[in-house]
Amino acid sequence: TPVPDYLAEVLDGVVADRSGRVADYIPDLADADPEVLGVAVTTVAGRTYAAGDADVEFSIQSISKPFAYAAALTDRGTEVVDATVGVEPSGEAFDELSLEGGTHRPKNPMINAGAIAVHHLLVGPDATGAARVERVVDFFSELAGRRLTVDESVYRSELDTADRNLAIAHMLRNYRVLSEPAAEVVDGYTRQCAVNVTVRDLAMMGATLANAGVHPVTGRRVLPAAVARRTMSVMAGSGMYDGAGDWLVRVGIPAKSGVAGGMLGALPGQLGLATVSPRLDAHGNSVRGVAICERLSRDMGMHLMEAE
Ligand code: GLN
Known part of the structure; x- marks a missing residue:
């Protein structure tokens, strides 16, 4: 079967599953069309295959976190980043108000506490909020291979109801993890999460990680190989929050x-893959997205721990 037909068939296989719920703690997201369904795969050789709603835009949200982490590692180096945020799976929900005992570091950059701290590290110690936002939007755009923009409506809507992230940021500020007022950092982080992407964009971004930091189409080195390796390692351990162990298996x-x-998925040396379907499971992961990834992994032998 040609790849696009295969991908369309994979989508057909999950379309009947209407379980899960669209996120509604961000008012704007509650209005999303729950039937949107798309998939894209980009190989490290730069070929993209897609099916379904592959050109529909949605906000990147937490998928921004690994890329912001990669940018912060590139800007500030491993030592500074490690001193601020750990790499241990938290086994907790994405919006948990918790820090590592003793060091007061967020446990990893994939939960909100870690991602807010990482956003604050971007560019340099004296960077303005605007410079940090510009850094991530430029970086995401370079990875995607087209100009991306912030969805102002999603950004406003999330900021209006960002009490929990503000609480997390105040906690970080209390321990001097943040050197600026909590509200300023949450503002930038919320913009980072509101960048609009398609599954084609995400598959390309994932393929760049999978290709050790070299963009598969432009051939440009967008991030150091060591940063790509570390980013995918942290994704493997904590990318799916409290569902991470089950996901890895x-x-x-x-x-x-x-x-x-x-x-978003990134299979080192092979491909980037992305799905969209707004209904979420109890961990906050897309129900159909998880099902599609399971199927692709099985059919194409993509499990990392498989010998061949
Ligand atoms: N912007 C969202 C938040 O901070 C991102 C969460 C997510 O996608 N899991 O709550």
Whole structure:
């Protein structure tokens, strides 16, 4: 079967599953069309295959976290980043208010506490909020291979109801993890999460990670190989939050989910893959996205721990 037909068939296989719920803690996301369904795969050789709603935009949300982490590692180096945020799976929900005992570091950059701290590290110690936002939007755009923009409506809507992230940021500020007022950092982080993407964009971004930091189409080195390796490692351990262990066993691909319904996978040396379907399971991961990734992993032998 040609790849696009195969991908369309994979979508057909999950379309009947209407379980899960669209995220509604961000008012704007509650209005998302729950039937949107798309998939894209980009190989490290730069070929993209897609099916379904591959050109529908949605906000990147938490899928921004691994890429912001990669940018912060590139900007500030491993030592500074490690001093601020750990790499241990938290086994907790994405929005948990918790820090590592003793060090007061967020446990990893994939939960909100870690991602807010990482956003604050971007560019340099004296960077303005605007410079940090520009850094991530430029970086995401370079990875995607087209100009991406912030969805102002999603951004406003999330900021209006960002009490929990503000609480997390105040906690970080209390321990001097943040050197600026909590509200300023949450503002930038919320913009980072509101960048609009398609599954084609995400598959390309994932393929760049999988290709050790070299963009598969432009051939440009977008991030150091060591940063790509570390980012995929952290995705493997914590990308699916409190569902990460189960995910690693069943699918075996470093991945990241977002509350707008997107999912990103990166298989080192092979490909980037992305899905969109807004209904989420109890962990905040896309129900159909998880099912599609399971199927692709099985059919194409993509599990990392498989010998061949
Ligand atoms: N912007 C969202 C938040 O901070 C991202 C969460 C997610 O996608 N899991 O709550």
